[in-house]
Amino acid sequence: MLDPKLIDDLADRLAGSVPGGIQILQDDLKKNLRATLEAGLAKLDLVTREEFDVQSAVLIRTREKLDRLETVVRELEAKDA
Secondary structure, three states, X not given: OOOHHHHHHHHHHHHHOOOHHHHHHHHHHHXXXXXXXXXXXXXXXXXXXXXXXXXXXXXXXXXXXXXXHHHHHHHHHXXXX
């Protein structure tokens, strides 16, 4: 999940960019923007960089093991032939 501070900062920047006449509603706007951002980002099914790196390492190890097993199978098939 994304850092809540990043979402707060983004909501603050978006709320701060509204025209002056709407600035009175800034607190409500910040709350609504934050909720909308959280809901939208939750739907994206994002992972952290750390989770991505861990899964990449697992995939690399799995691929290496598969390559070794394929070699063993080829050698066994060659012996039977």
